[in-house]
Amino acid sequence: MPRLTxxxxxxxxxxxxxxxxxxxxxxxxxxxxxxxxxxxxDHRPHDVEMAVQEVRNRxxxxxxxxxxxxxxxxxxxRALVERTFLYDVFHRYIPQLDGLIADQxxxxxxxxxxxxxxxxxxxxxxxxxxxxxxxRNFELCFQLRRAYFFIQKNLIGxxxxxxxxxxxxxxxxxxxxxKWYERYLWNRMEDFSTLxxxxxxxxxxxxxxxxxxxxxxxxxAKSGAFVESFTRSFTALNLSQYSPALIExxxxxxxxxxxxxxxxxxxxxxxxxxPHGAVFLDEIGEVDPTLxxxxxxxxxxxxxxxxxxxxxxRFSGRVIAATNRPLEExxxxxxxxxxFFYRLCSDVIIVPSLAQRIREAPQELEDLLAHTLTRILGKxxxxxxxxxxxxxxxxxxxxxxxxxxxxxxxxxVRRLLLNESYRTEPxxxxxLGGWLAKxxxxxxxxxxxxxxxxxxxxxxxxxxxxxxxxxxxxxxxxVKRYVDEGKNRFKGDSxxxxxRHIDAPDQ
Numbered sequence: 160m161p162r163l164t165x166x167x168x169x170x171x172x173x174x175x176x177x178x179x180x181x182x183x184x185x186x187x188x189x190x191x192x193x194x195x196x197x198x199x200x201d202h203r204p205h206d207v208e209m210a211v212q213e214v215r216n217r218x219x220x221x222x223x224x225x226x227x228x229x230x231x232x233x234x235x236x237r238a239l240v241e242r243t244f245l246y247d248v249f250h251r252y253i254p255q256l257d258g259l260i261a262d263q264x265x266x267x268x269x270x271x272x273x274x275x276x277x278x279x280x281x282x283x284x285x286x287x288x289x290x291x292x293x294x295r296n297f298e299l300c301f302q303l304r305r306a307y308f309f310i311q312k313n314l315i316g317x318x319x320x321x322x323x324x325x326x327x328x329x330x331x332x333x334x335x336x337x338k339w340y341e342r343y344l345w346n347r348m349e350d351f352s353t354l355x356x357x358x359x360x361x362x363x364x365x366x367x368x369x370x371x372x373x374x375x376x377x378x379x380a381k382s383g384a385f386v387e388s389f390t391r392s393f394t395a396l397n398l399s400q401y402s403p404a405l406i407e408x409x410x411x412x413x414x415x416x417x418x419x420x421x422x423x424x425x426x427x428x429x430x431x432x433x434p435h436g437a438v439f440l441d442e443i444g445e446v447d448p449t450l451x452x453x454x455x456x457x458x459x460x461x462x463x464x465x466x467x468x469x470x471x472x473r474f475s476g477r478v479i480a481a482t483n484r485p486l487e488e489x490x491x492x493x494x495x496x497x498x499f500f501y502r503l504c505s506d507v508i509i510v511p512s513l514a515q516r517i518r519e520a521p522q523e524l525e526d527l528l529a530h531t532l533t534r535i536l537g538k539x540x541x542x543x544x545x546x547x548x549x550x551x552x553x554x555x556x557x558x559x560x561x562x563x564x565x566x567x568x569x570x571x572v573r574r575l576l577l578n579e580s581y582r583t584e585p586x587x588x589x590x591l592g593g594w595l596a597k598x599x600x601x602x603x604x605x606x607x608x609x610x611x612x613x614x615x616x617x618x619x620x621x622x623x624x625x626x627x628x629x630x631x632x633x634x635x636x637x638v639k640r641y642v643d644e645g646k647n648r649f650k651g652d653s654x655x656x657x658x659r660h661i662d663a664p665d666q
Contacts, residue, residue, distance in 0.1 A: 394432045
């Protein structure tokens with residue numbers, strides 16, 4: 160059997176480490192530099208391309224020596240050559256993988272045939288992989304590229320907190336050790352639930368999509384397609400949109416006749432969730448303890464029953480939950496039951512606020528403006544990006560806190576395109592909450608202002624009357640009256656006048 164030269168062994172060791180490294184980590188960047196033959200830590204856009212080409216050169220050298228087959232090697236040499244071949248095959252088919260992802264997004268739930276699969280599988284077989292391991296590695300290549308695609312494309316930003324977020328999301332899909340994932344966990348990730356925290360509008364749903372669409376999906380060689388579309392593998396449910404009576408039906412489904420209005424069987428989100436995907440439960444902090452117990456059963460026993468049925472259904476997907484409440488509030492105020500919280504938090508991921516991102520890296524604002532414009536226009540425009548940046552510098556200013564986070568920035572871009580200016584009014588939940596606290600401290604609030612202001616602040620934060628009713632433990636009709644009163648009392652000039660009132664000196 161042939162043996163690698165000392166130089167090849169050192170080089171292939173770097174390649175093996177690169178294959179196993181988190182692509183969003185500093186360690187991976189350093190490995191790309193080393194493989195490309197560059198020194199230092201000044202990363203350049205073409206470092207990865209240079210590394211890929213250098214690996215391809217080494218593989219072609221093995222081909223010339225008629226050694227491009229893992230069956231010709233043994234021991235550590237075989238392990239190094241195997242990883243190098245996988246690295247090479249993966250990067251050869253990145254354009255086709257990206258094309259498949261884009262086409263599948265456009266096609267929705269319809270499974271697409273993978274036209275390049277026979278060639279990719281044949282190349283793996285040529286490199287000495289068995290039919291089974293060739294198919295497994297092809298499936299893994301598609302999963303790796305999907306995860307990178309959805310994390311990198313939709314969660315942009317050069318700030319330290321965003322780099323950390325992308326690294327954490329990758330670990331959430333593949334764990335911190337890809338070898339463990341390949342050997343033990345590729346078909347066991349449903350047991351790892353995730354809690355995503357962060358302020359409203361920061362991108363918790365985008366982070367959840369990146370996880371939910373990146374699960375392992377088998378390939379069916381007979382049909383020439385993956386067994387299901389990854390677009391079907393993510394089911395989202397905003398729990399604050401439903402009354403307590405309807406949440407159970409939306410989650411678990413119901414049988415015909417289970418309650419008034421149940422005129423036919425209904426399949427809930429847990430039933431609709433793919434075995435290869437995840438269900439996303441947004442606003443989990445608004446769920447009452449009774450429902451938390453039922454969700455705990457789903458997490459522990461992986462079973463549930465539709466409303467009005469004694470039949471047990473199995474849930475095989477992952478659970479991703481999110482809330483805009485901070486962790487100390489969830490734990491300190493008992494928002495989530497202890498048993499439910501500890502079963503839910505296999506991983507806790509925090510999505511940073513836009514203000515934090517811009518403080519860490521001012522360039523992030525321009526990057527997000529360019530990204531948002533590209534989505535709106537269908538193409539990039541450096542001219543418009545620069546103009547929008549200048550407009551924001553004037554108003555609301557570079558020090559603006561962006562209480563609505565990325566969601567607010569997206570609307571800011573649209574308003575600037577329409578009206579050339581973005582004027583903010585002191586009527587956000589964050590501002591109103593601060594003024595309420597100030598009014599209490601000054602002792603200048605009447606009870607009606609306090610109640611209506613608090614309900615309106617909660618409504619701005621939670622988005623529905625039902626969510627406010629659950630939070631305040633007041634019936635929905637009363638909550639609506641207070642919220643509507645708060646809208647009139649604490650908007651625009653009225654809010655400014657009230658602010659002057661609490662700042663007035665005592666008489």
